[in-house]
Amino acid sequence: MIKATDLRKNYGKVRALDGLSFEVSPGTIFGLLGPNGAGKSTSVKLLTTLARPDSGKASVAGHDVLREPAEVRRAIGVVAQRSGMDRDLTGRENVKLQGQLQGMRGPELDRRTDELLEQLGLSEAARRVARTYSGGMQRRLDIAIGLVHRPRVLFLDEPTTGLDPEVRAAMWQEIGRLKEDEGLTILLTTHYMEEADRLASHVAIVDRGRVVAQGSPAELKASLHGEAVHVDLEGANVNGNVQAALRGVPGLREVLIEGRALHARVDDGARAVPAVLAALDAHSVPVATVTVARPSLDDVYLRYAGRSFAEADKHEETKEDDQ
Amino acid sequence: MTALSDTWALTVRDLLRLWRQPWFIAIVLVQPIIWLLLFGDLFQRVVDIPGFEGSDYKQYLVPGVLVMTAFFSSGWNGMSTIEDLERGVTDRLLVTPARRWPLIVGRLGQNAVQALVQSLVIVGMALAIGVSFDGGPLGVVALVLAALLLGTGFAALSNALALVTRQEESLIGAVTFLQLPLTFLSTAFMQKQLIPDWVAAVADYNPVNWAIVAGREAVQSNPDWGTVAGYCGLLVAFALACTVLATRAFRAYQAQV
Numbered sequence: 001m002i003k004a005t006d007l008r009k010n011y012g013k014v015r016a017l018d019g020l021s022f023e024v025s026p027g028t029i030f031g032l033l034g035p036n037g038a039g040k041s042t043s044v045k046l047l048t049t050l051a052r053p054d055s056g057k058a059s060v061a062g063h064d065v066l067r068e069p070a071e072v073r074r075a076i077g078v079v080a081q082r083s084g085m086d087r088d089l090t091g092r093e094n095v096k097l098q099g100q101l102q103g104m105r106g107p108e109l110d111r112r113t114d115e116l117l118e119q120l121g122l123s124e125a126a127r128r129v130a131r132t133y134s135g136g137m138q139r140r141l142d143i144a145i146g147l148v149h150r151p152r153v154l155f156l157d158e159p160t161t162g163l164d165p166e167v168r169a170a171m172w173q174e175i176g177r178l179k180e181d182e183g184l185t186i187l188l189t190t191h192y193m194e195e196a197d198r199l200a201s202h203v204a205i206v207d208r209g210r211v212v213a214q215g216s217p218a219e220l221k222a223s224l225h226g227e228a229v230h231v232d233l234e235g236a237n238v239n240g241n242v243q244a245a246l247r248g249v250p251g252l253r254e255v256l257i258e259g260r261a262l263h264a265r266v267d268d269g270a271r272a273v274p275a276v277l278a279a280l281d282a283h284s285v286p287v288a289t290v291t292v293a294r295p296s297l298d299d300v301y302l303r304y305a306g307r308s309f310a311e312a313d314k315h316e317e318t319k320e321d322d323q
Numbered sequence: 324m325t326a327l328s329d330t331w332a333l334t335v336r337d338l339l340r341l342w343r344q345p346w347f348i349a350i351v352l353v354q355p356i357i358w359l360l361l362f363g364d365l366f367q368r369v370v371d372i373p374g375f376e377g378s379d380y381k382q383y384l385v386p387g388v389l390v391m392t393a394f395f396s397s398g399w400n401g402m403s404t405i406e407d408l409e410r411g412v413t414d415r416l417l418v419t420p421a422r423r424w425p426l427i428v429g430r431l432g433q434n435a436v437q438a439l440v441q442s443l444v445i446v447g448m449a450l451a452i453g454v455s456f457d458g459g460p461l462g463v464v465a466l467v468l469a470a471l472l473l474g475t476g477f478a479a480l481s482n483a484l485a486l487v488t489r490q491e492e493s494l495i496g497a498v499t500f501l502q503l504p505l506t507f508l509s510t511a512f513m514q515k516q517l518i519p520d521w522v523a524a525v526a527d528y529n530p531v532n533w534a535i536v537a538g539r540e541a542v543q544s545n546p547d548w549g550t551v552a553g554y555c556g557l558l559v560a561f562a563l564a565c566t567v568l569a570t571r572a573f574r575a576y577q578a579q580v
Contacts, residue, residue, distance in 0.1 A: 011579070048418045051580050073420045082411030088340040100332040101419040103325060129343065145415070 001026040001153055001185040002047060007056035009042055009209075016042040017053070018209035024187055024202070029179050031200030032189040033297065035312035039209040040189035041081060044157045047187070048078050061152050074102070077146035081157040085141050087131035091122050094130060095144050102149035109148075116144040120174070136167035143174070154178065156188045160195060168195075175199055191313065193297040203297065207305035207312065217297060224295040224303055226253075227269040229276065231262040234286035245283035249275050254303060258311050260288075263302055269293075329421045333429025337403060338436060351437065355392040355445045362388060363452070366512060374516055385449045386466055386538040387511030392445060393438040393474035394506065394531055398498040400434045400478035401485030408489055408576075417577065427482055427569045434478040435471050442467045457544035465541035465551050472558035473534035479565035486572035505531045510539075530561045 002024035009017040017039045024030040032040045045051040047058055049069040058065045061075035078084075085094045092113060099109045117126045120140040125133060130141060139159065146154060156175065160168040176199060178184050190196050196203050197217045204214040213220060229252075233242070237257055246252055246264075251272060255264045266272035269292030280287055293299075301309045341348065363381040370380050377383055407413045416426055446456075446463055456463050484497050508525045509532035515523055526532040537554035540546050 045580060050414055050418050051577060070420050073418055076418070078415065078418050080411050080414055082414070084411040084415030086336065086340070086407075086412055087410065088343055089336065093336070093339065097332055097336055098415075098419065101329055101416065101421045103420065105328075 002030070002058075002060050002187055004043065004047065004058045005056055007043065007046055007053045007058060009046065009051070009053050015209055017046070017056075019056070020206065020210050021056075022204045022211055022214060024185060026185050027179070027183050028202060029175070029186040029188055029200045031196035031203040032187065032206055033191070033193065033196045033200075033203050033301070034189075034206035035191055035309055035315075038191075038206040038312075040191075040206055041157055042209075043206070044078075044080070044155050044187070044189060048076055048155055049073055074149070075152050077149070077151035077154045079139075079142045079146045079154070079156045079159055081161065083138060083142050085130050085138065085145060088129055090127050090129050091117060091133070091141050091144070092126040094141060095148050098145045099148040104149060112148060112150075116147060120144050135163055136170070139163060139167075139171060140174070147178075150182075151184070153185045153187070156186060158189055158191070160190070160192065172198055191309075193301070193309065197297050205297075205301055205304055207301075212304040213300060220297065220300045221295040224265065224299055226265050226267040228293050228295055228299045229262075229264045229266055229269060229272060230291045230293070231264075231276065231280075232288040232290075233260045233262060233280075234288045236260060237285075241283050242280070242285055245279045245285055246276070249279050252276070256302065256306075256308070258308055261308065263299075263308060265299075265303075326422045326425050330425040330429045330432060333425060334432030334436070337430055337433030340403070341433065341437065351396060351441060352444055355388065355441050356448050358392060359385065359388045359445060359448055360452075362512065369513070372517060375514060376516075379454075381449070381452060382454050383514070383539075384512070385445065385454050386542060387509075387535050389442055389445045389466060390470045390473060390531065390534045390538055391506050391511055392441050393470035394477055394534075395502060396437060396441065397434050397474035397476075397478040398481050398502055400430060401481030401483075401494050401498075402491070403430060404482050404485035405489065405491050405494060408485070413576070414580065417573065423573045424566070424570045426573070427479060427566060430482060431475050431478050431566065434474060438471050438474040439467065442470055456542045458542045458546045462542040462546055465546075465555070466538035469534040469537040469541070469551075469555055469558060472555060472562050473530055476530060476558065476562040476565045479562065479569040483565065483569035483572040486569065486576045489576070505529055508532070509535055511535055530558060533557050533561075 005021050007017045007020045020039060020043060032043060034040050046053050047060055047065060049065050049072050052066065060072045063071040063075065065072050089097065095113045095116060096109060099113060104112065117123050120143060122137060122140055122144065125137060130138065133141060159175065160171050163171060172195070175186065179186055188199060201216060202214070203217055203220060204211045236259065242257055242262065246255055249272070251266050253265045273290055273292060277287060277290065298309050305312060363384055367380045369375060370378055404413070481494065481498065485494050488494055508522055508529050510518065510526060533554040537551045541551045
């Protein structure tokens with residue numbers, strides 16, 4: 001339903017996409033997962049025909065994004081990161097305007113508008129100007145706007161960023177329902193691991209403008225053998241004494257130290273933890289907390305991008321805004 | 324057909340937004356009255372200058388103020404586009420199947436309605452203070468039409484600037500930079516035979532002056548319709564050129580988005 005092949009895009013000297021490729025099957029939710037600035041929003045802009053790639057090819061719903069942009073635009077609904085609703089129009093007026101621009105008219109448009117507003121719990125607020133809406137209501141209005149013309153493919157660019165946990169949970173439910181009831185193909189970008197894990201049947205992990213790993217969340221997690229050990233150190237790593245301490249611990253793989261955080265993989269967490277603690281203690285490295293866990297998508301990211309998610313996010317935030 | 328109904332839908336959208344700002348509407352309606360009364364009084368002794376034709380300055384001033392008002396308010400039309408850019412509305416509209424030109428012309432429609440209402444207020448006020456439109460109703464229609472054409476051109480230019488600069492400050496700077504010079508490089512306040520030759524020469528190429536000359540000609544007794552039509556033709560060309568420019572500015576915007 002969506003196919004991206006070797007997409008490249010530069011903004012001046014900033015390389016936003018560096019040969020990104022992936023494919024989305026009909027009727028599934030596909031998660032593009034990555035930290036801020038990884039290239040997720042750029043991918044959405046290219047696939048929704050807002051921007052043009054420097055090179056590479058992409059098609060959506062069977063139409064080439066460069067050669068048949070109008071057909072693509074008829075087939076897709078877009079919920080961008082930056083809302084896109086008109087705050088001075090009512091919810092109803094916003095949905096209707098979008099429907100008109102999508103070629104809908106008269107009673108059919110009225111019916112569809114009311115139905116959507118009802119479905120998304122906005123009936124009561126339908127005749128209020130959108131600037132009076134709460135964050136969650138605005139997001140639901142964005143979705144109503146994106147769905148009015150019954151698209152076959154829906155793009156959700158960071159749909160839950162900035163929402164409260166409860167609102168986020170409700171949004172997840174809504175997104176799941178859209179796939180189930182309406183048979184929509186959904187491309188979801190997110191930088192919440194949990195969100196991709198919950199919603200997407202297929203995930204592509206994006207780092208520095210390219211896909212570094214893809215598969216179902218279960219497959220990706222299974223590709224990591226054993227368990228993840230995370231240690232928070234009490235102090236910084238001085239003169240590599242942490243590395244020195246760990247050198248003697250058997251079975252410790254993929255060791256990564258970022259400031260006070262230590263990540264590693266082991267076959268058997270219960271057995272490795274005492275050995276790790278003993279080794280650190282022997283080199284006088286005080287430890288704050290230790291956790292052992294079955295692999296999460298966080299660990300998958302760590303494994304394939306070579307840095308932890310939180311670190312990548314922090315790094316990107318110091319650069320310019322998410323392209 | 325679709326493009327026309329898209330244009331209409333977008334004009335209605337902008338009119339609704341305007342309608343929900345009562346203070347702005349009040350200012351838009353009161354300001355031209357102030358221009359008319361203030362300038363009319365301030366410069367009333369201009370008629371005493373040797374060589375000035377006519378004896379009532381307000382009579383001379385009305386077409387100038389009417390055109391100036393349309394010109395001034397149209398310059399700000401691009402501010403809505405800046406707001407749309409910041410809020411992500413433009414991006415949303417650009418990924419609908421709508422053509423690009425209705426996105427501009429829809430906004431120009433709202434601008435024209437606003438300028439029309441302002442023009443009618445000025446005509447009403449002018450009649451109230453004893454100004455007569457000797458060319459009759461048709462002359463008034465031609466005057467208002469010239470003002471709307473000029474406004475459409477500058478509103479389109481304002482949208483083009485908005486899409487290229489994408490910054491409120493830059494647009495405000497550009498608009499204020501153009502407004503007063505273009506207003507004074509015309510016969511809005513002073514008759515042609517009384518202004519310096521170089522100003523008169525520049526005014527020939529100034530669309531603001533085209534609208535003023537056309538409008539003033541149309542409201543006198545026995546207007547020369549050829550002159551009116553000629554200048555209106557120039558204004559149509561100007562408005563079209565600016566609209567094409569603004570529509571093309573979407574490409575410049577999308578190239579960097």
